[in-house]
Amino acid sequence: MGVREFSDDDAGYLTWLDTNPDRYVMNIARSHRAADARVHLAGCWTISGRRGGRWTGPYVKICADQVTEIDEWASDRLGMSIPRCKICSPALHTTHAIFTKRTKRPVRGVLPEGRCTVYGPDEHESGTLIEAWADDYIRFERRPDWQEHLRSEIRARCRLLEPGAGQLLHATFFGPKLPNADVENLVLYYIDTFKVAGRNGIRFEYDDAVPSAPDGGKYPFCYRYALSPQSGVFDAWQQRRTLASFDWTDLGTFAGEKKLAQVWLALSRGRVGPGEGLEPTCAVETPFAVKVQLRPPYGRRPVWGGLVKGILDGVICAFQAHSDTAILPEVAARLTRAVPADPAEIESLLLDRSRAVLGVVPRLVRPYGKGVIWDPSDHLCVAAELLPAEPVDKRWAIKGEVVELSR
Known part of the structure; x- marks a missing residue:
């Protein structure tokens, strides 16, 4: 369905609620001021029309089938991002059709109390660096109060980072990382979209060696956000051979929430080759990086932090193959509702091992609810960068490479 906004249309909104009781609604001021906005389940009594009064006047309603669609609209x-309602807890419910990879979260318990400290940008001589140390990593949801405070402090300070020409945001997560944790989630997605600091692009990486805090305290985790040259490199990793590279590939209008599937299809159809004539196979348990340039259409100023995850996962999926043929017909049938391809082509592209430089995954994508869920093996993607390119027309395009890394 996409996102629909109801303004001065109580009848239309209440009809939508009646026919979509298990979908999602953002309640936000007519001016789209985010301060008091909340995301709800459509059945939440606070926004479900049971108390009378106006429902789409001073506060309008942003409605969607998927909570991810509302998140993207907000980004x-x-x-x-917009907080979830604490009464109906929409983040804890399953969506109906997810066309992006699920967020993998480490499962160990969160510390109810913890120490944390933040420095920068004023405390650093350059004025372009923010560092935060903590007793635990910041969770995606159900954060204790001390993590809410730390997250808010990082977000507020990062808004003071104003990149100049040729600068991007370089984010690093330090500390132990569980095998199923994605670096981009830990250092970006769980924190912010970094609209200001990341407006010229974003580079991120993982480093297990936690730097010392200025106050002398010992902490198991650290976050670093710095303005660095776009031409710079990763701090903790050395780039080795290029596994695959792809020249400018058309993404069309790149609309809707299905960014991963669109990137996967475009790259799977396109001309993609191994880098520099080397053997196009990534060694087992070898870390790698994805380096991408994204070219938006004329007149678009994307929030790059809101695009990183879908694009990164789409690239990784394009260089892995799917092997479970039992579920393949159902997966292909469902994907035809998400991307402009017929089932036969989708099956062929998913099974194609000729470009699977990142290996074969039994279930790269599988049925989930009424849609599908993507699940690439991406735990060894320890670094990536997304750089903007100048528009040349009214369409989106992507260019990049996948490279092996070493310490």
Whole structure:
């Protein structure tokens, strides 16, 4: 369905609620001021029309089938994520059709109390660096109060980082990382979209060696956000051979929430070759990086932090193959509702091992609810960068490479 906004249309909104009781609604001021906005389940009594009064006047309703669609709407238009309602807890419910990879979260318990400290940008001589140390990593949801405070402090300070020409945001997560944790989640997605600091592009990486805190305290985790040259390199990793590279590939209008599937299809159809004539196979348990340039259409100023995850996962999926043929017909049939391809082509592309430089995954994508869920083997993607390119027309395009890394 996509995202639909109801303004001065109580009848339309209440009809939508009646026919979509298990979908999602953002309640936000008519001016789209984000301060008091909340995301709800459509059945939440606070926004479900049971108390009378106006429902789409001073506060309008942003409605969607998927909570991810609302998140993307907020990222594109507001440059930030919107908190979930604490009454209906929509983040804890399953969506109906997810076309992006699920967020993998480490499962150990969160510390109810913890120490943390933040420095920068004023405390650093350059004025372009923010560092935060903590007793635990910041969770995606169900954060204790001390993590809410730390997250808010990082977000507020990062808004003071104003990149100049040729600078991007370089983010690093330090500390132990469980095998199923994605670096981009830990250092970006769980924190912010970094609309200001990341407006010229984003580079991120993982480093297990936690630097010392200025106050002398010992902490198991650290976050670093710095303005660095776009021409710079990763701090903790050395780039080795290029596994695959792809020249400018058309993404079309690149609309809707299905960014991963669109990137996967475009690259799977396109001309992609191994880098520099080397053997196109990544050694087992070898870390790698994805380096991408993204070219938006004329007149678009994307919030790059809101695009990193879908694009990164889409590239990784394009260089892995799917092997479970039992579920393949159902997966292909469902994907035809998400991307412009017929089932036969989708099956062929998913099974194609000729470009699977990142290996074969039994279930790269599988049925989930009424849609599908992507699940690439991406735990060894320890670094990546997304750089903007100048528009040349009214369409999106992507260019990049996958490279092996070493310490």
